Amino acid sequence: DSGVTQTPKHLITATGQRVTLRCSPRSGDLSVYWYQQSLDQGLQFLIQYYNGEERAKGNILERFSAQQFPDLHSELNLSSLELGDSALYFCASSPRVNTEAFFGQGTRLTVV
Amino acid sequence: TQLLEQSPQFLSIQEGENLTVYCNSSSVFSSLQWYRQEPGEGPVLLVTVVTGGEVKKLKRLTFQFGDARKDSSLHITAAQTGDTGLYLCAGVEVGNEKLTFGTGTRLTIIP
Numbered sequence: 001d002s003g004v005t006q007t008p009k010h011l012i013t014a015t016g017q018r019v020t021l022r023c024s025p026r027s028g029d030l031s032v033y034w035y036q037q038s039l040d041q042g043l044q045f046l047i048q049y050y051n052g053e054e055r056a057k058g059n060i061l062e063r064f065s066a067q068q069f070p071d072l073h074s075e076l077n078l079s080s081l082e083l084g085d086s087a088l089y090f091c092a093s094s095p096r097v098n099t100e101a102f103f104g105q106g107t108r109l110t111v112v
Numbered sequence: 113t114q115l116l117e118q119s120p121q122f123l124s125i126q127e128g129e130n131l132t133v134y135c136n137s138s139s140v141f142s143s144l145q146w147y148r149q150e151p152g153e154g155p156v157l158l159v160t161v162v163t164g165g166e167v168k169k170l171k172r173l174t175f176q177f178g179d180a181r182k183d184s185s186l187h188i189t190a191a192q193t194g195d196t197g198l199y200l201c202a203g204v205e206v207g208n209e210k211l212t213f214g215t216g217t218r219l220t221i222i223p
Binding site: 002004033035042043045048055056058088090092094097098099100101102103104105106108 | 142143145147152153154155156157160200202204208209210211212213214215216
């Protein structure tokens, strides 16, 4: 158990809908990362927050947004969902920026 | 092009054999990590290397960071079926803050 909690574990939704994925980092970790992993693909970096502030952005679609709240939990919002958004979405946390990351179990999103 | 290229992409060997997987880049990294991921699970950190030329051992696994901090290797001695999984390297480029993952090596150990 990494100490990072992601909810929900599975999500099935229709095209055009909007969903919110939630992440609670390890106790004491200030940095949160979001990654997307499609079937048999590597981890694509989406976005990183540190202590509530956005620190780095990857190839995140405009339909996707995220934030980190004062209690350090983070949410990833995916809207106008398309079939191609079906993937595993992982959250990771670390104590500081530029250090090793500890991953949650992921949210498997299926868009039908 | 990927920042971190891993090779081979797939590797299937017999239990008891040795193997090496590679992680290469043209960029310099302030640190580099190796993770193992099993199907449906999140990656699990194996090791972090930070100094050029550094070698770290974790039981049968040996990790090396290149002298120029642009590449790394993972060597497994006497592979076991429990070593099966997706091995990912990840690093933070100097002057950057993104933790970028490599393309991955999918390792299968045959009993």
